[in-house]
Every structure is written in structure tokens, then in C-alpha cells.
Amino acid sequence: MSGSLWLKPGATRDSLPQIPRQRATTGPAPAASPPGLPAPGLPSPARQRPTAVPALAPDPLDELADRLDGLVAVAVHPDEVAALLESDGMTDDHIRLVYGRDDSFALAEDLYARVERRHPAPEVPAAGPWHTGLARCLLRGVVFALPGLAYVLGAPLLAGGAGRYGLPPGTVPLFAGAVTGWVWNQALAHRAYTWFGLGDRAAALRALLVGAPAGALAGAAVAVAAAAPGEGPAALFGAGQALYLAAATVLLVLGRERALLVALSPLAGAVPAFRYDLPEPLRVTLLLLSLAATTGFAALVLRPARPGGLARGRGGPPVVRSLPYGLFGLGSGLLVLYAGADAVIALTLSMGPAEWLLHRFRAAGLARLRLLTTADEFRRAATGALARCLGGYLAVLLVLTTAAALLWPGAAAVSAPRIASLLLVGAVLWLGLLLQAFGAVASAAVVCLLAAVAQGLAQAFAPAAGPLAAGAAAAALCVLTCVLLVRPTAHRV
Template identity: 80%
Template sequence: MSGSLWLTNGTMKDSLPALPRQRGGTAPGAAAGRGPGTAPAPRTAPATALAADPLDELADRLDAFAAVAVHPDEIAAILESDGMTDDHIRLTYGRADSFALAEDLYARTERRHPDPEAPPAGPWHTGLADCLLRGLVFALPGLAYVLGAPLLAAGPGRHGLPPGTVPLFAGAVTGWVWNQALAHRAYTWLGLGDRRAAARALLMGAPAGALAGAAAAAAAARPGEGSAVLFGAGQALYLAAATVLLVLGRERALLCALLPLAGAVPAFRHDLPEPLRLGLLLLSLTATVAFAALVLRPGMARPARGRGGPPLAASLPYGLFGLGSGLLVLYAGPDAVLALTLSMGPAEWLLHRFRGATLARLRLLTTASEFRRAVTATLAGCLGGYLAVLVVLTVTAALLWPGAAAVSAARTGSLLLVGAVLWLGLLLQAFGAVAGAAVVCLLAAATQALAPAAGPVGAGAAAALLGVLTCVLLVRPTAHRF
């Protein structure tokens, strides 16, 4: 859930300072000692005066922009956004194209990078504690499956899975795809400064997503799996309501709604009465839906006429990324799912740490090669930090989850590869390169589904490919200016 980080289009006249007025000139008839009808005396230029170089004039206009650029391509982007064609550049400045002109401007302008600004305070994603809170609300719904397991269909399951698992998987995957795309659309409205339109998009899309998830669960069910269909419908309703609360920044309300699920902790060791299990599930679901309905009230207002929303097709890659990453997590196993979902909080914090560090380097460093080395080191440090956290959570989840597989080097390594795919995919998504991340995640998930034994190989190849793609895209200074 993220934004575009590319240069915005604009005109030079709107973004560049106007040329200074020529000094020494006076209005006709206003000179001292002359009457209104007296023409000003002609001024003769010295015989040795040279014509002004238009490149000097352009360098003065672009001085503030060129002084903070770390590569000539940034200046070339400004020139092209102003509509300067190669023909105009050749005729006016005597250079072959915008890149040649940008190199000259870059060479003649002294670098003057301002000191890095302190990061703004306020939003949840700037603090570690609030990111950990999001990781907690991502993981707590897993307790619902502990409470609901005895309520699902009895008898043998399918594909070697517990009873009722297939309808739940079908509903969950449908919900992930829909709600990931819906969240992108709502975040786009928030980025445009229209919170009411974002609430209206969620008000229209969340119920449709709940219906789609419930329908998928029903379509995947077989006779005798009616209770799994009901559980899947509740799951779809929860995913829709939780998406609303997370997008609109109501993480603490969602945490309060999930607190009844803490009653599942004794169920790890003891059998709980069926009415108590059902009551805790319904209480948490009802609270989540009620909180979501409260925050959606602004979306009920009538929309302004004549304003179109973001294109629907722009949200499709985000839904596909949700599908690929969700399938990779499902194939990892219950204890691994717990570790991965808990790790999403530190993952978000490290994503923002990467973003803040690259912006600071962009202000301080003076050459593209220095910036490239600094970004590569920061990327390796943040990814390594996330994988270290994931190792700790994996060991902890294996010790706490009943019936979890024993921790081994091979299994931990496979899980770390999946974690690397998810973190690098989220990073690319944050920088707008979601299409490539979605394709790689889908291919890795397809490999896992078709050939489970080759799952680690597919995850490793996906992690390597995303790593290369990340390095190619994010070492460019222009990728960090928006």
C-alpha cells in the first residue's frame, strides 16, 4: 500500500524562477529631466561588448535545481518536462540534445546540497511501535482458526489438508486479491487529498469483496462442508472490514476488535466448549464490522460532480501481487504463516527506514556513483535486518505452535527465501514497480503448487530476480524524487 515516486510533470514557467529584470532601464517619459513627449536618448553598447550566451541565462534559471542534482539525467528530466525538443536545443543552445545540454549545466553548476531534514512526526508508519502494532493485528486473526478448527466439517480433508481447508483457502485468496486492489484505489484517493472519496471507494468495494470471498468459499465446498462455508463467509466479512480500518488508519480500533480472539490461547492446550469458541469468534467479527461501519460514514456523502477517480486497471497489479504473495505464505505451513505475518510489522518499519536513508543520501552525496553504493549498502542492511527478525520469529513460532514441524536449517532457509521475496516485492510495490513484483511472485507460487519439492528453488530464483530488479531500479537518483 503505497504511492508513485516518479517525477511529476509540469511546465518550466510554473516551477522555475522568472528571469531577473534588466537593471538600469526606465519607462518612457519617466526619466529625470525629460518631459512626457521627450524620447529617451539611445544607448550605444561598447564596441567590445559580446552577445549574451543563452546557456548562461538558462544556467541562472536552473541554478537551484542543478545545484541539488546528483546526476545530469535529473536536469534532463526537467528540460524535457518543459517541452524542450532536440531541435529547439540545437538552435538555441548549440547542443545535440537534452542530455548533452544537461551535462553542460551539471558541469558548470556547483553542488549545493542542503542538510537532511528531520523526518516528520505523526503517521503510524514512522514509528517502530506502531509498525509492530500492525504486525500484531496481521497475526491475531490466525487465532480465529485455532478457535474455529473444531467447528469445521468432520471427516477426511482433501489434498492431504484438514477438513474444510479448501473452501477457506479459496475464500481467503479471493479476499486477498480483491482487498489488495481495493486498498490501492483507496490509498490513491488519500494521496490526492480526498479522504471522503477514499471512504466512498471502500464503502462500495468492501461489501463486494466480502460477497466475492463468501461465494468463492461456497463454490469450492463439497457436501458436508457447510460449516466451513459459514466460517469462510465470516472470514470474507472480516477481511473486508479490516481492510477499511487499516487503510483509514484505525489500527488501534482493529486491535480492540481482535482482543476477544486472545481467548484462543488456552485452546492450544485445552479443549474449550463449543459455545465459548463460537461466541468469541462472533464477538470479534461483530466489533470489527461495527468499527468499519463507523469510519465509513464520510463515504455516504454525495460525491462531487465531474471528478473522475483513478483508473481501475491501475489497481489490478496490486491485486495480483496480493495473490502471489498470499499463495507463497499459505504454502509455508501454519507456524511459518504466524512468523511471516508477525514479521510484517518490522518489514514495514524497515521499508520506511530504507526510504528515509535514501532521501538523506540524496541530499548529502554529490555523485551518482556514491549514491549507488550507499543505496546498495542500505538495501542489504535493511533486508538482512528483516531476515534476522524472521529467523527469531520462526524459532519462536515453532516452539509455541502445537504440532509445528521441527526447526531445521533446510526449512528455515526455505522460509527465509520466501521472506526475501515478500520484502523485496513490497519494496518494489512501494516504488511503483508492482507489475514486475507481481509476475515474479506468481511464478514462484505456481512453481510451489505444481512441484512442491522444487518450491525452495523457485523461491530462491524469485528472490534473486527481485534483488537484481531492485538494484537496477532503485540505485538511480531519479527513482527517489517525487
């Protein structure tokens, strides 16, 4: 449309000056006027009122730029401005009619060019969701790894009977119960965290109160059902394992890592078991004491959520949204199991530094949103931060893997192929957790599950191909991460 739409209507048209009639006079005729002067009796041109000129209306784009100044000034790309315009309800027809631009993207580019970039100085929050202390993350890594000592204490109790599928005795029921617990408790944790994110603590506690016992029963039932004749002790151990997983999930979701550490402290009695044969009653006592403490602490923190103690909340997000988190727990858990006992210890201990580095990457992204002015600058900065965090995690995992291989009894010898394979598995886990933290959990779950299946097939038919599966999964997750997480819009909160 032309700019004539924005012309104001002119003022009321003035009539032409009237020429007064000559009065009859008997006097002498008036003298002739000098050249360039008006004749007597005619109005002077200097006294005529000029016709009003229509005034131009203000440019509507200037008005829009003034109205959206604060939002456009912090944008790092015109596409952000286009999304803002579309969220404001502007259609392409409206934009063509009012602003004379083809669509929202063309209008966004003009606005982006008119408004100067003004990013506020980064604020370092005292205690934000993406600023966490290293000590707490290390503590979580310790409580993730300590349950491994329970298997050291329980190993002689599971030695009876014959193994199946080429596995040690009691492995099948323990494996089945653990997999069930991983899937259930990962989904339950997501459900509880979702309620916390919605600001409904009562609903989160209620979800844990209902879901944790149900998960414990499901894991115990699967472990018992998977036990063969003569694997009764393994079935009982699997039931206790299911109860522990449910109680530990409650404590970790509610931030009670110290209580969980205290509950797991009896398992430190397994350290002498590396070199000495402990009496069976002592082994059972230590296991039951730790299990009872973990369950008791979980019951105490859930006491406000007892039936009737909390009002029912909203319907909340669909339960199916938590399913990908459970599948990711299944895939990552299987990858860890395939790595071997010493690698399991190293990987679980590394989860503490891994969590801290995830927070560091997210916090760095938010800080750069406030500092950088273009999408290219942000992309380069985010890629560099991603490489540093992943490299830092792999360095920590390398140290822990070497230490576990040297200290764990019966561990596989340290070799370059084995170290490379474990580092690839660690990269898969860390990148999967990073994608999960940004909401891209479905992609991470699919890649981890495919990698776990490939690892299982490789161990059964071609053990040398195991690192190829982990390497392919790590490469796929690297591509997904670079595509999804280096964009400024992925870091908006």
C-alpha cells in the first residue's frame, strides 16, 4: 500500500479573497500604481491566508519500534523479533496493510536494524536453578556409587545355584529387578520434578508417596518372577534392591543427599570384604541396616504427604510425558551394566562431576544470552562451552576409570581400547543427560536404547564391535547436541 493512506485530511478550504467594488466618487481618479505594487482597493498578496498543506502522519514502523524497544534491543537474531510479532497476533495481511512489508520476517528485519542492541550486564544469581555448588554434586556422585558396595557384601549370598545364559548365579533376577526400577523411578522423578516446576509441592510429594511404593512392588515382583529354582536368595536381594531404589529416588528428588549418605554408611563395612571373608550374619546385618535406614528416611520426608494430609492438586501434565525419561534410564542403565564392575563404579562416581558440568553449561548459555549481540557469536560461544564441559567430564572419567581398574579386585586390565570404549560410553551418558536437561529426552532415549541393543548383540556375537556401537551413539548425540543446543532460543527460560 502507498504512503498516501497516512496523509491527514486537509484543513477547511479557504474561499478566494473577494474584490471590493469601486465606490462612486467625484474626485480625481486614483493614480496609477507603480509597477510591482497592488492597485488600491485590492487586498495585498502578503495578507492572503495560504491554503493549508496536508501533514504526514508518523511512520507506523517508528511507533512499533518505540513500543517494542525493550524486547527488540535484547534479541540476538531477527527471527526472535519475528516470533515476538507473531505471538502478538500480527498476521501477514495486517503487516502488509499497516506497515507495507511482505511478512513478519521482513518487518522483523527492519525492526532489528532500527533498534540498537542493548543487552544488560550478566547477573550472577546467588542461588539459581543453574548455579549449584561442586560439593553437592560430588556428594551425589558418592551416593550414586556407594550402593555398589552392597553387591560386594551380597555376592557370597548369591553364589548358590547355577547361572543362566552364561551369567553368574543370581544375575538374571537382579538384572530384571534393577531394569524395572530404573525405568519406573526415572519416570517418577520426572513426574515429581514437573510438579515442583509448576509450584505445587503438595502434588509432588503425593506423586512420590504413591509412585515410590508402587515402583518398589513392581521391581520386587519382577525380580521374584525372574528367579529360577535355587535363586531364592537372589530374588530376596532383588526385592531389597527394588525397595532401596524407590526410597533413594524419594531422597534424591527432595534434595536429601546427606540423609542418603548416612543411610548408606553401613555399606562401608564392605571394604574389608575385598580382602577378607566376612561372616554371613555380618553381611546380612549391614545390608539390612542400610536398607532400613534408607527406607526410614524416605518415610520421614514423605510424612507431610500422608493420605488426607494434603489436598488434591490439579490434573497436571500427562503421565505419558514421563515415559521417555524412563526409557532413557533403561538405555543408559544397560550401557553402564555392559561396561563391567570397575567401569560401573567409575561411571557412577563420575555422575557427580557430570551433573555439575551440566549446570555450568546451562549457566554459561544464560550468561552469554545477555552479553552477545548476534546469533553467530552465541553459536561459537556455546560450541566452545560444550566442548570444554564434555572434555572436562571425559578427563574426570579417565582418572576414575584408571583408579577403579587398579583398585577393584578382579578388574579388567587397563588398555587403550578398553579406556576408549568407556570414554565413548561416558560421552553417550553425558550428552544424553544434557539433551534430557533441555527437554530433548526422546532423541536421547532412542539413541541410548539403540546403543544398548547394539552393545548386547556385540557382546553376544562380536565383542570387538562393542566400541563401534558406543562410538556411533556418541557421534549421533554430538550431532543432535550441536544442532539443538547452540541456538539462542534453546537457552531461553
